[in-house]
Amino acid sequence: MFFMLNKEEKLRALLLDNRFVDWINNPDSPYAGFWLQWTGESAENAELADAAREFLMELRSAELAGETVTEETEVDRMWESIGGTIAERPTREGQPRRIIRKGYWMAAAAITGMLLFIGVTFFSESRHQLASVKKKTGQFSATGGISPEVVRYNGSEGGELVFLPDGSKVTLAKGTRISYNRLMNGKNREVTVSGEAFFDVVKNPVKPFYIYTRNMVVKVLGTSFRVTASGGKESVAVKTGKVSVFLKGQDLEQSGATILLPKQVCTYSKSTGSLVMDTAADRSKIEMEVIAKNGYDFEDAPIDTVFRTLEKMYAIPVHYERSAFFNSFITISLGSESLEEQLQVITRTIGATFSISNDGITIEPPK
Amino acid sequence: MLAGNFDKEWSLFKNGDVQALEAIYRANIQSLINYGEKINPDIDLVKDTIQDLFIELWRNRQQLSDIVLVKFYLFRALRNKLYRANSHQSFVSEGEMQLSTENLQADYVELSIVSREEETHIRQNLMQLLENLPQRQREAVYLRFYHNMPYEAIASMMDMNYQSTLNLVQRALNSLRKKFAGGKKLK
Secondary structure, three states, rough: HHHHOHHHHHHHHOOOHHHHHHHHHOOOOOOOHHHHHHHHHHHHHHHHHHHHHHHHHHHHHHHHHHHOOOOHHHHHHHHHHHHHHHHOOOOOOOOOOOOHHHHHHHHHHHHOOOOOEEEEEEOOHHHHHHHHHHHOOOOOOOOOOOEEEEEEOOOOOOOOEEEOOOEEEEEOOOOOEEEEEOOOOOOEEEEEEEEEEEEEEOOOOOOOOOEEEEOEEEOOOOEEEEEEEEOOEEEEEEOOOOOEEOOOOOOOOOOOOOOEEOOOEEEEEEOOOEEEEEOOOOOOOOOOOOOOOOOOOEEEEHHHHHHHHHHHHHHOOEEEOOHHHOOOEEEEEEEEOOOOHHHHHHHHHHHOEEEOOOOOEEEEEOO | OOOOOHHEEOOOOOOOHHHHHHHHHHHHHHHHHHHHHHHHOHHHHHHHHHHHHHHHHOOOHHHOOOOOHHHHHHHHHHHHHHHHHHHHHOOOHHHEEEEEEHHHHHHHHHHHHHHHHHHHHHOOOOOHHHHHHHHHOOOOHHHHHHOOOOOHHHHHHHHOOHHHHHHHHHOOOOHHHHHHHHHOOOO
């Protein structure tokens, strides 16, 4: 029956397919292999998948923009009220001690070898801004051009691996949001986090990497670390590697930075508004699935498939004339270098050129 | 999707760990408020209901079973509580209310979309389109495309069978696509 439908009908059928939507929403979807192959089968499939993906991404952006953000103080107030009622009726059982989940540390350590854990508690300010802009104007154009700021949100149940254009990788726990300049072409590399995330940062002394939370700024000196938001505290805990922590509002390069080394914990104290040092990071309540996959490997794959994957990895549209590359196939591993380096390899292989702008990546066929 | 590992935080909470409950609360509170608001725009009622929900969870924790998808469980519990609160207020049964909102709003939405399009001649704003969907379609779209819940889960959550859920989302998609594709025609 499928072949008798017109394109719009086929597209709607795709949008109604649980497996297709899961593939778009969840990079680790078990259906990824199937859909990658399916999109590679014909130009029509690729076009359909393309249009369906675009629609779903716009839908998600619209939903994201429509979310109201509840202030951290309100979230705290609600929890205090819940906690208060719970405490009024003490139960006889003792409060069991928190079990330290060594397994997570080990699993994470096995992947990168170098870790740093950061715990924070609140939802980031950029979310407030996003929401307040929306609330004020009541308007949001989900389609009106690409904003230089990209928000990536993991609405799925498991962890989600996100690739940053500089080659760094972030695993987002469920419900986590990060935002950054889509091309990371500013003076520094800056990411705002709310939720839990594991970072694997590419070293670049010329372009330092900063992570912003509500009260803290973390400057990354080492290579990999993890950011978490859970429980009622804001803290940074280093497993290995090195970071410096500042209070927000402090001049970044001014004295007063706290350098954290492995097994040190730095906690933001609400009462004094300062950073408190401690040792042993094992009390952190981090629980996060670590994604074993570090990238995507292609062997003799249609170039189309590779571009589609890049789009998903970096949340950046790739524009190109499909017919010009209909017969291009490529063997490549994506995910271990910066976006630019990967584009260089790809375009050199297929004899094309590329440019990057706020509208995305444009691939030009050889002249 | 209902297969998988039991949620660890949930198991800890069931064993009396308040911190685990707090972690569950903090991980889901933003989504719960947003979802609740889609069912009942009275934000204070939504927040009160969420607080009650967590208090009840704590008190009944020993009777709770292990679950895989905490968010799904919480969404469903919140939904049930809100509908119960709703029907107390309006003295209309849940079924009647669903029927009326589903059927009556459809014509109105079509009309309002058409007239606005004529007025503005600009591409329809998806967000506006979403807000104009009948409430149950709106809810199903939100769960399916934003929270990536499969139809099986949505069906069980919204007390419908699989086919009706699919139909509900299909109707929503049809009206969304009609307006969206207007600006971007497929060749």
